Amino acid sequence: MVRRQPASLRGRGKLATADRRAQERVRRREAILQAARAVFAEYGFRRATIDEVAARAEVGKGTVYLYLSGKEDILAELLLRALDELGRRLQAANDSHPVVHPDQRLRALADAYLSFAQNAPDYFRLLTAFDRGDFVQGIKPAQRELLLTASDRALELATQAIADGMALGIFAPGDARQAAGVLWAALNGALTLMAHPLRRTLIATDAAGLCRVALEVCLRGLAKS
Known part of the structure; x- marks a missing residue:
């Protein structure tokens, strides 16, 4: 039995x-x-x-x-992962400096962004292409909203640092979000430009060097005269 x-x-x-x-x-x-x-x-x-x-x-x-469901679904998932990794790096950099030193926070955020681009170049290229609007049509509206929300969280860290600097009288009054956008564009431009060996030779520096210069130019522009 x-x-x-x-x-x-x-x-x-x-x-x-x-x-x-x-x-x-x-x-x-x-x-x-x-x-x-x-x-x-x-x-x-x-x-x-x-x-x-x-x-x-x-x-x-x-x-x-x-x-x-297909390539676009895979792409959206990878973009979200890229933004999540970038967000963690930026948040850690932001939290490493006190509110009373917004210029140091911006430097830390820029360093974290550079580190992300250098250590996860495939993710960085995907995000850069998404920023250009290359993939917008293929991604579902719900996924697009998630991506925009994740992008906004990253931009908000720089925006808040600049706003704090304005409130403390370190930076000149202005639109903090637009200023953060200018900083983002400057760093992206430097990284994209330095991806080409000929341009590195022409400018006589590397991506890290040009990013530092771009950041300092932005900080001087923000500084209260």
Whole structure:
């Protein structure tokens, strides 16, 4: 006679199986996203294909579509991850300096932004392309709102530092958000310019050097005369 397991043991077994399956789904989705990150970095978003992503992740093409609806869905997920990583770096930099030293906070934020661009260049390139509006049409409205919200959180740290400097009389009165936008544009411009070896030779510096100059120019422009 075959003895049946108690119902409690059978229940625990089913839960364990369900948990393993859930973990496998998470693992497989993560593998697809990491593969896509590498493929996008190698080929660029436009030239990248789902076939290449599937091959890199060692899954079937159909499996990719079980987890993500297509290239644009993958892109939105990677952009959100990029903004999350950038946001963590910027927040840590911001928190490392007191409110009474907004100029030091801006320097720390600029250093964190440079570090992000240098240590996660694939993410930086995706974000720069998104800022240019390259991917706006392909991303769902709900995802676009999430991306804009995440971008705003990053910009708000610089905006608040500048606003604090204005309130303390360190910086001249003005529109803090627009000033933060100018700083962002200056750093992005420096990083984009220095991506080309010929330009580095012409200007006789590197990305870090030009970013420092751009920051100091912005700080001098903000300073109360």
